Amino acid sequence: MAARISVPQNARRGDSIEIRVAIQHPMETGYRTDDNGTSIPKNVINKLACRYNGVEVFRAEMGSGISANPYLSFFIIAANSGELRFDWVDDAGVTGSERTSIIVAG
């Protein structure tokens, strides 16, 4: 699962910074059928967590109501330099993860 995650590389301490996440995933609703008429099972990314230096700051629990190739934008407080880690899992049990580093000044 390819993902694009945008995090500002530098931030000032205490700033609210925007995190944008876009993951390539069909987010199958379970209501579609393939060319042979057999139904395609539901398969969506049901959970995505964002951990900042090991502490979970944001979590999304999603259903089939989220569009294909889910996009999320949210904010966290820049506290310390370190690592942002993103982990997600879909209904088929396929997991993905991504990490970025951030430098906090001041």
Next chain:
Amino acid sequence: MKIFLHRRGFIARIAALMVLPFVAQRRAFAQSEAVDSLIEKITGGAPLQRGRVKLEIPTLADNGNSVSLRVVVDSPMTPSNHVKSIHLIAPKNPRPGVASFFYGAGAGRPQISTRIRLSGSQGVIAVAVSACWDAS
């Protein structure tokens, strides 16, 4: 592609609800049973209060497969008064519970942008749960 491919306009009326303990205003927004039980699950039976949640969604969407929206909650995000979660409900979707977003300590501004599916014209509901110990 049965359910989601109506290329029609989606009139999204806006209903934003806010959960605040200690505010006696229960069941002010009667919805269908499925939606009621969803909200009940979110709030744990706590009363709802309208306002402080802003849901920005186009009144007319070209394609129900992808409707961008933004939820902004008016909250100081202090340890004593902060948003714990934001929930999106689309009552006319086959599965009305669209998504839930949870904020831990260290979360920033209580704001979320995403793209959702809508099966037909409908009102979308956003519910925010806040921890507000200093409410009188």
